[in-house]
Amino acid sequence: MEVIRDGGGWGHTEVDDATQVGAARRQVALLCEEASLPSELAAKASLVVVELATNLRKHARRGHLFVKATHGRALDVVSVDHGPGMDLQRCFADGFSTTQTAGSGLGAVRRLASLFDAWSDAAGSVIFVRLGEIAASPVEYGSLAMPIRGETLSGDQWSLRMSGAAWSLVMADGLGHGPQAHAASDAVMRLGELDIPPAQLLSRAHEASRSTRGSAAAVLRRKAADAPLEFASVGNVQCVVHGRDDAETLPSQNGTVGGAFPAVRERVVPVHGRSLAIMHTDGFTSRWSLERYPGLRARHPQIVCGVLFRDCYRGRDDATLVAIRS
Structure with missing residues (x-):
């Protein structure tokens, strides 16, 4: 039997200024260390968290970043923002940017992910990334x-x-x-x-x-x-x-x-x-x-x-x- 237990163990950063991008990166580095995740996975996690936190700071009215080591050798990252929403197909295409940057960040996030899903409407966007191993499960x-x-x-x-x-x-x-x-x-x-x-x-x-x-x-x-x-x-x-x-x-x-x-x-x-x-x-x-x-x-x-x-x-x-x- 597999037991999954969570006592509120999501790491959480409320991203409302530039300093919170660094805070989110340090939080995920500590979490990877505590969970003894491989260094390659920790490096991917740092890239994903910095990109998503930067995206929240630049584009969202208010945003939250959640990170958690999952059962097995994987890490989940969830980005939640409160608007104005985005065109997901355009935003995850390389080269698209609304702030005159290279426009490759969100596309790179999706390529690094073992599991990826996203949602956006007028109230805001949610992005879910799982990095690392994915255990097969009917649940x-x-x-x-x-x-x-x-x-x-x-x-x-x-x-x-x-x-x-x-x-x-x-x-x-x-x-x-x-x-x-x-x-x-x-x-x-x-x-x-x-x-x-x-x-x-x-x-x-x-x-x-x-x-x-x-x-x-x-x-x-x-x-x-x-x-x-x-x-x-x-x-x-x-x-x-x-x-x-x-x-x-x-x-x-x-x-x-x-x-x-x-x-x-x-x-x-x-x-x-x-x-x-x-x-x-x-x-x-x-x-x-x-x-x-x-x-x-x-x-x-x-x-x-x-x-x-x-x-x-x-x-x-x-x-x-x-x-x-x-």
């Missing part, structure tokens, strides 16, 4: 996570456990912010198991969380490629499942894992084709719909996360968002 996912400004630890955490086409996604939002909130969500993360039904897992998490301040938590599971989704949630964690022609918001029960805990009800959701499930904490507004973005549902889940971060991030709380397609 495709993306995420973005960051603590509230001023904190280094997030009270939000998520984990994804996979075995073939089977997977289980667990998300927890510890009450409040900082180390105590992180400890509360950590009690939930330690209990994620692929073969435990969602309601039973939340009940176990409740017992393990009694000594913490408590959390909101949700579990979404699929036991096989042709199996339905199984879901249970306590507290304010939202999950929406998008099918080919519709979307269903899965209900969460009032209560607190580790506190006032209800009798948990489990929901079974039949799905057909390449369904996309999106789960997030209340660091994002719940008033969104993928219908506003024609074609976005079919893009890589990391692009979906970037667009929703751009348009739905509150900025007043820890925030975690995961999109998964199988």
